[in-house]
Amino acid sequence: MLPTIFYIGLSAVLFVIGVCGVLLRRSTLMVFMSIELMLNSANLALVTFANQRQSLDAQIMVFFVITIAAAEVAVGLALLVMIFMRKQTTNIDTMTTLKG
Amino acid sequence: MELVIFVMTAIVAIIGAIAMLTSRNAVHSALFLLLNFGAIAILYLLLQAPFLFAVQLIVYAGAIIVLFLFVVMLLGAERDEEDANPIRWQAPVAITMAVLLVGEIIWVLVRQSQDSIARVGSSDSDFGSPAQIAQALFTTHLLPFEVASFVLLTALIGVVVLHQRRS
């Protein structure tokens, strides 16, 4: 078994890359994909700790995370399609109704 | 041996992530993400989680990426937006903060005492097998299981409702 720090370090790097993706890409689809990357990095960390502690609970948790992530992607993409049908663009900078 | 596999997989994962980030074509990004998911699945295998390896491939790589690709094709959003970034300082600040975050996490890990990051032995060869997962899932974690299925149902209904045409 490798030291957990390797896996956690990888998870951290993937997480940060996902964060950059959320912040720097203007297409909503890319934002979604970056969010999925972030979720995956968290899953990786969980599985690492599950392995470290030989605890199955963490793996169950990962299972549920995957499930919920799937549901979230479905709904989110449906919403995105609706917004696209209204605005004809996926540029996230145009969605400014939270202003003020 | 394990280190070699890990390093190679890790490199693939990181390349896939960065490529996804910087690709101008949304389809390419989705495919790079697929590559990333695959790498992570391999890592799960390394970490004694065979069931999750399978689930990852089936759900993430098989369903979610497909969904993304469907939507990309539907919206015709292959090409990236070409407008200039209205917030000039967004990129530098974001990258700075990201680097800081990584640094912080590594710092915490490095400063932990040795036994908490010690290697762990693989005592149980059955660990992480479907049988064990199922055992835990249907007894100890039955309620979250049912709730999760409920959530999926809700998501399903929600998507249908969202796209209902008014008649």
Place this chain on the structure above:
Amino acid sequence: MTQIAWLIALIPAFPLAGFLLNVFLVRGERANGTVASLSIVAAFITTVIAVINLAGLAVESRYIAITLWDWLSVGQVTVSFGLWFDPLTAVMALLITGVGALIHIYSITYMHGDSRPGRYFAYLNLFVFAMLILVMSDNLFLLFLGWEGVGLCSFLLIGHWFDRKQVAPNIVPSEAAAKAFVANRVGDAGLLLAMMVIVSHFGTLSFFGSDGISGFVSKLTDASFTTISLGALGNVGLVSGIAFLMILGVVGKSAQLPLFVWLPDAMAGPTPVSALIHAATMVTAGVYLIVRTHVAFDLAPDASGWVVIIGATTALIGATAAVTQFDIKRVLAYSTISQLGFMIAAAGMGAYTAAIFHLLTHGLFKALLFLGSGAIIHGMHDVQDMRRMGGLRKHMPVIFLVYSVGALALSGIFPLAGFWSKDEIITHAWFSAQNVNVTMVLLLSSLLTAFYMGRQVALTFAGEVRDKDAHPHEALGTMKWPLYILAVASVLGGLINLPGVHWLNDWLNPVLHQEAELFTLNMGIFATVTVLLAAGAGYLGYRIYSSPITERLAPGDEDPAHYYLGDIWKGFEMGWGVDYVYQRIFVKPYRTFATFLHDVFDQQAIDGILVEGSAGMVGRFSQAVARLQNGNVRTYALVFLIGVVVLVGYIVIGV
């Protein structure tokens, strides 16, 4: 005895009641005027009754005193609201209430149609109340109350038309009122200091005390050698110091050099106000003060020497200035300054009875002149410039008659009132005081007085009306009764102190302790000479200014004499430049400083920096913060990330 004492208290109570009624209850021009006049008439009647009672008392104790209540008590010093009625007070009160009543009756017609009659009559009553308090108080503190009160009422009444930007000639009423008040105030500082010195050395401000001997006046003789040390400035006699400080107050209130500048501008007020306040009563308060505390001036020859110099110089300044004026009221204003100079000079020379005599007669004929000029102004529809008048003898015969009587009285023509009183002063200066310079100055002023009155009568009444658009008419109404009464009084006024049968002197003897001078042949010759000179000067003035050179005089023209005398004439016209100096030294820098404070400091610094600046800072700060809420999701995410980094960093530091 107590009934008589309460009578004294009633005298000022009537005007006070009139004031309160006019302020709180009475509305309507007729009612205001009637209430005000009735209150003064009632006060006059009460004064006459009180005088009759006073005359019935024995000579040694000819005074009525009443203490209404104890006002202040600080340590050893007690000040009470006490009234004192002795022969000196009596003549002053008779003048105040008598002339005051006539002027109130006159005002009813004169102020008809004014926008604020209630205010006018209320303050006029208040003025009479304050003046009565001044002459009837038994201590210096209460006198100061009256002193300030008349100053206040003068301010209020001069500025009666405060909403007008300008009253002819080129005077702003509100500014004139402020000038009067400020000039009075400067003098009042001197009087206050005198009061402080008196109370610290004698322990009482009461003149005579309730028993006639415990006041400070009686203690002055004992203190005649006490000195106050001024440190490096040497010593000054206590009594001299008190006298000098009081002179300052007198100079302010009685419009003497160097504080006379307010009186010509005070003509911005209504004419009856000028008649009452600035001819008969308020300006005479200074003379009254000197006469009341004459013991101090008797004991301080250097102070009374200064009084004479100030009085004589002012008499000359006033007379020369009056010769040059074209506004009908300004001539009379400078004339008042000049005649007050006479009174003050007489008081300085020790001729207190003569000063009071001249005060009384002057009150009568100057009020007559002012009321007459008011009738002229009224009849000419608010024209005051004499260059537009002329020929009014035909249009206003009654006014011409009474005005001429007043002019003759003021010029000192035998046998009118002014001759007796003015000549008594001049003969005292020549024979008793043996002061050649003062006599010459007073004589010159007297001749100039006759000259300018002749000039004024000529410009106003002789020839033809110069302003073709004017339509003078004579509509006197109730104004004619006061004019008639005052004209008769001006003719007969000399009777109260004829040489030989000197009733006034005997009446005032218990207070002033002066023996009447013996009337000698030399005095008779002297008086005849002065009368002839005055008559000549008056005739000269009349002839010059009724001759054809004045036929074409129009507003804006210079006096013909200006051509011959040049800048000296201009200097006289400006009152020897005293006002000009004050404007340059005091008023202009003060105004510049005030404007600076307003524009720069107030608007820019306080409003701009502190008030708007702090508001602006808050605004700008909130605007900057608001830019975070730009609706852009990515910005929110970035801020989120920054927060996370900070939080994790916080935890990391702790590890």
